[in-house]
């Protein structure tokens with residue numbers, strides 16, 4: 001077996017906690033929402049039924065409103081090992097009985113994941129991987145999983161389209177940088193700077209800093225004070241979304257999350273058919289189309305990028321980051337796809353001669369905000385490469401997508417299943433056993449031509 005495959009499988013098993021998987025052994029000891037989506041696809045390469053189980057366990061934390069929380073906490077983890085922990089969120093009244101959760105969400109990758117798991121299971125059943133009919137049974141079990149999970153995913157999307165987009169603009173509003181998943185991206189610098197952290201303690205607990213080699217790899221204390229203040233503000237309104245959408249101090253229409261939702265809406269339409277609800281498919285496709293239109297409205301033609309909108313000021317947020325490629329993920333016109341592919345391979349992104357591997361950095365290399373080591377401000381992140389690879393494949397740009405896949409595998413063979421990568425030296429950063437990295441490695445290896 002390929003060494004990388006062996007390593008990735010070991011990481012998943014090491015991080016598995018029964019039917020769910022922590023993102024990493026120490027830094028992230030609970031279940032995270034969008035990590036679970038990627039991780040489910042990774043498990044699917046080993047056993048599609050285990051992939052479905054990952055999503056099912058995440059959904060045990062789904063609120064009655066439909067929201068799928070960013071974190072489902074493992075209450076056996078030592079208090080203080082991760083901050084903010086379960087007690088900081090004031091969510092007891094909202095989370096389902098028996099589950100402790102945070103009170104915010106993350107990008108809606110889950111329907112994409114479930115559709116992909118089914119694709120893997122169907123492919124195996126078709127190829128007849130084994131002689132004892134196990135692959136056929138596994139496809140049946142995955143289909144039963146789709147029937148079971150489809151209503152929960154439909155409710156999740158409905159919540160995003162209503163609670164987080166009350167005007168039906170087609171864009172999802174986030175109330176915390178953590179909701180974007182790209183926590184300290186330069187995209188959030190201006191709206192976060194406008195948040196007054198009030199009397200938030202100067203010496204907040206930062207257990208995360210003790211798990212990485214260098215604190216510069218993580219967000220700063222100033223950012224964390226604002227992160228904690230935003231949590232406190234949501235607790236103060238008892239997580240009332242309507243109130244928060246009016247006066248929460250951080251409200252941004254996030255193009256990257258919206259694009260993922262659009263792609264997930266299309267995937268959900270396919271799942272609706274498998275789930276015996278074909279009549280729902282049009283509604284999901286229509287939602288995706290609405291988002292694509294809205295993303296057109298966020299297009300900055302001069303710089304070939306898509307920009308988030310600060311809902312408090314109505315202003316576009318100028319930043320050159322990987323999120324500028326949002327239309328690729330959502331699906332866009334042939335012309336715009338071509339423009340974005342050119343931008344992807346330009347010296348600002350994967351085409352920069354300074355990069356050890358020609359893969360998109362999280363922030364453009366020639367942007368003032370670019371930082372080689374700081375988390376989402378420059379390093380390369382394998383799951384984001386995966387999203388672009390997947391999107392290019394779907395758009396029919398096979399050469400570009402295959403180039404990303406093979407380069408990403410080269411990178412991972414050198415760095416192992418690291419959380420993120422210093423793009424110039426190729427130094428592995430963050431956690432060294434990150435589940436979603438292992439998962440995308442397995443998915444890519446499963447797609448060897």
Ligand code: 2M8
Nearest residue numbers: 023028032034035070178181182183
């Ligand atoms: C990072 O975010 C968490 C907060 O959600 C953290 O920094 O503590 C991000 O990379 C996020 O995208 C990811 O889901 C999470 C777990 O891997 O870690």
